[in-house]
Amino acid sequence: MATVTDVRTQERVSTGATVWSWITTIDHKRIGVLYFVTSLIYFLIGGLEALLIRLQLATPDGQILDPDTYNQLFTMHGTAMVFMVAMPMAAAFFNFLIPLMIGARDVAFPRLNAFSYWTFLGGSLLMHSSFLFGQAPDGGWFGYANLTSKEYSPGLSIDFWGLGLLVLGVASVAAALNFIITIINLRAPGMSFMRMPVFVWMTFVTSFLIIFAFPAITAALIFLEFDRLFGTNFYEVAEGGDPMLWQHLFWVFGHPEVYILVLPGFGIASEILPTFSRKPIFGYSAMVFAAVSIGFLGFSVWAHHMFTTGMGTIADAAFAGSTMLIAIPTGIKMFNWVATCFGGRIRLTVPMLFALGFLTTFLIGGLTGPMLAAVPLDLHFQDGYFVVGHFHYVLFGGLILALMGGVYYWFPKITGRMMDEKIGKIHFWTMFLGMNFTFFPMHFVGLDGMPRRVSTYPAGMGWEFWNMFITISAFFIGLSVLVFLHNLVVSYIKGKPAGNDPWDARTLEWAIPSPPPEHNFDEIPQITHRDQVWYDKYGDGHGDAAQLSKASAAVAEHADESDEEHEVHMPDPSYWPLLVGAGLTIAAAGLMIHILVAIFGVAWTIVAVYAWSLEPASTPPDDEH
Ligand code: HEM
Numbered sequence: 001m002a003t004v005t006d007v008r009t010q011e012r013v014s015t016g017a018t019v020w021s022w023i024t025t026i027d028h029k030r031i032g033v034l035y036f037v038t039s040l041i042y043f044l045i046g047g048l049e050a051l052l053i054r055l056q057l058a059t060p061d062g063q064i065l066d067p068d069t070y071n072q073l074f075t076m077h078g079t080a081m082v083f084m085v086a087m088p089m090a091a092a093f094f095n096f097l098i099p100l101m102i103g104a105r106d107v108a109f110p111r112l113n114a115f116s117y118w119t120f121l122g123g124s125l126l127m128h129s130s131f132l133f134g135q136a137p138d139g140g141w142f143g144y145a146n147l148t149s150k151e152y153s154p155g156l157s158i159d160f161w162g163l164g165l166l167v168l169g170v171a172s173v174a175a176a177l178n179f180i181i182t183i184i185n186l187r188a189p190g191m192s193f194m195r196m197p198v199f200v201w202m203t204f205v206t207s208f209l210i211i212f213a214f215p216a217i218t219a220a221l222i223f224l225e226f227d228r229l230f231g232t233n234f235y236e237v238a239e240g241g242d243p244m245l246w247q248h249l250f251w252v253f254g255h256p257e258v259y260i261l262v263l264p265g266f267g268i269a270s271e272i273l274p275t276f277s278r279k280p281i282f283g284y285s286a287m288v289f290a291a292v293s294i295g296f297l298g299f300s301v302w303a304h305h306m307f308t309t310g311m312g313t314i315a316d317a318a319f320a321g322s323t324m325l326i327a328i329p330t331g332i333k334m335f336n337w338v339a340t341c342f343g344g345r346i347r348l349t350v351p352m353l354f355a356l357g358f359l360t361t362f363l364i365g366g367l368t369g370p371m372l373a374a375v376p377l378d379l380h381f382q383d384g385y386f387v388v389g390h391f392h393y394v395l396f397g398g399l400i401l402a403l404m405g406g407v408y409y410w411f412p413k414i415t416g417r418m419m420d421e422k423i424g425k426i427h428f429w430t431m432f433l434g435m436n437f438t439f440f441p442m443h444f445v446g447l448d449g450m451p452r453r454v455s456t457y458p459a460g461m462g463w464e465f466w467n468m469f470i471t472i473s474a475f476f477i478g479l480s481v482l483v484f485l486h487n488l489v490v491s492y493i494k495g496k497p498a499g500n501d502p503w504d505a506r507t508l509e510w511a512i513p514s515p516p517p518e519h520n521f522d523e524i525p526q527i528t529h530r531d532q533v534w535y536d537k538y539g540d541g542h543g544d545a546a547q548l549s550k551a552s553a554a555v556a557e558h559a560d561e562s563d564e565e566h567e568v569h570m571p572d573p574s575y576w577p578l579l580v581g582a583g584l585t586i587a588a589a590g591l592m593i594h595i596l597v598a599i600f601g602v603a604w605t606i607v608a609v610y611a612w613s614l615e616p617a618s619t620p621p622d623d624e625h
């Protein structure tokens with residue numbers, strides 16, 4: 001096999017450690033790190049907002065926040081956790097891992113990838129800058145019309161929200177297209193679709209959900225901003241508009257969005273569980289089929305968020321039924337994860353603990369889902385704390401715990417160092433117990449009638465004990481996050497060196513050094529099996545001798561070729577993606593400042609796109625630098 005040293009790479013400037021090298025980077029691994037660090041910062045901000053909300057609710061008639069601030073905090077908490085934590089943190093994993101897992105040197109469009117990151121950063125900063133003007137969005141994360149109309153929300157708060165989300169949507173759709181094309185076109189020879197790691201499949205399905213779901217919210221937001229900025233009447237009842245239009249458009253996006261959030265968690269768990277059970281994933285094709293059918297069904301259930309709007313019994317029954325159907329593919333996945341562990345040689349490492357934590361909490365969140373889909377029950381649960389308990393089980397349990405497991409699992413690959421297992425176990429147990437103690441009792445107060453999005457409750461409702469309990473537990477989660485940060489820093493500085501394959505794992509990224517060289521693979525690998533790296537290490541336990549000899553022949557053939565020195569040619573760094581993202585952000589901000597600023601932003605964007613398209617992909621091969 002070729003070694004790293006005998007392959008000369010055209011060094012991209014982005015291999016340095018300077019700020020400039022990060023600004024101009026188009027390396028998928030670095031972009032992954034940028035996504036991770038940014039979303040981690042938003043996780044801390046969103047977490048602090050949650051703690052403030054909980055401080056206010058710790059006692060009846062709380063005095064810590066006034067109602068307006070309370071509205072801003074839950075709106076920004078929800079919006080940031082969905083769009084600036086969950087999605088980009090999943091994108092961090094997509095970015096770092098997809099090319100490595102499919103045996104590619106980068107994504108299909110590395111510059112478009114950089115553009116996605118910078119546009120995401122621009123949109124998220126735009127929305128958060130509202131705090132500087134004391135006008136943070138306050139209409140809730142699903143921003144119902146007509147709360148968001150000029151009449152009921154004068155000022156700019158809703159514009160920060162709507163325009164910020166529009167910019168974020170551009171970033172998401174560009175990234176999703178990039179991953180779809182990468183997965184279709186850049187798989188290593190031999191990696192058929194049914195040999196892809198499950199994580200790659202989940203990324204693939206998630207990306208399709210993004211490109212089909214985001215147009216709905218984009219249209220909804222454009223209508224909203226037209227109503228607010230130019231006086232149109234899409235949602236104005238008095239003028240013949242219809243606020244229900246917003247609800248339909250929002251939830252046609254919003255329900256697939258919850259699968260956009262949770263499928264990456266499924267993908268991560270599906271990589272961790274087999275590795276630490278020492279068994280291939282149980283029922284691979286059922287796993288893939290279930291995810292694809294969840295993706296399709298996810299588009300047919302949106303109005304289960306609207307049972308209380310009076311749609312009529314037929315519509316209610318149809319949407320309740322389609323929602324319950326989703327329990328079938330979800331159940332298949334649960335069954336397969338459990339069956340993967342069953343009879344395996346389980347290693348209870350920190351990533352495995354988080355994956356098992358994911359399984360149990362997601363199960364609980366999954367069970368309260370059908371309860372909410374039962375119309376007569378939902379009529380009582382709607383807008384109450386039972387719902388808050390339900391979706392935090394899904395989001396915190398299904399996604400955050402899985403992402404944490406993913407960090408522990410791939411940190412060695414990303415940094416070349418192991419994370420500390422002992423601190424990791426403290427992190428796991430404080431976070432796992434903290435989240436259960438926080439979110440489980442929310443079901444009790446919810447069943448007892450406590451409403452959500454209301455900043456106070458009177459004494460004597462019987463909610464005092466559990467609210468205090470929930471708040472204390474929420475601070476326990478806060479503590480666990482500090483333990484996590486501590487572990488990240490300590491392990492980054494002085495963690496044990498990881499080596500290529502510290503977990504004895506299965507997928508391609510573990511066959512190359514940690515951290516991977518800039519060009520990832522010296523030789524694009526030949527794929528003959530699922531779990532290729534296990535196969536290379538241990539052969540096929542089922543005596544598939546013909547395949548075995550073919551694989552070793554392929555390896556030998558490559559060894560011959562690699563005797564001669566050759567170049568891996570990588571595209572050059574570029575600052576145009578950042579400038580295009582900045583132009584879009586300025587255009588959006590301009591709509592709040594002055595129309596001329598908006599026009600300036602659009603002009604800037606057009607010029608930057610033009611310059612980008614003229615820039616050669618890389619310097620000619622003979623031009624050494
Ligand atoms: C750090 C632990 C967390 C705590 C203590 C927490 C707490 C809360 C509370 C108390 C509310 C309800 C506010 C109200 O109804 O008045 C809320 C709303 C919400 N949370 Fe969290 N949360 C946490 C993490 C998360 C995560 C990780 C996500 C998503 C990935 C998330 C997504 C949401 C959403 C979407 C809302 C709805 C906002 C709205 O009603 O508009 N939260 N959270």
Ligand SMILES: [Cu+2]
Binds near residue numbers: 255301302304
């Ligand atoms: Cu839904």
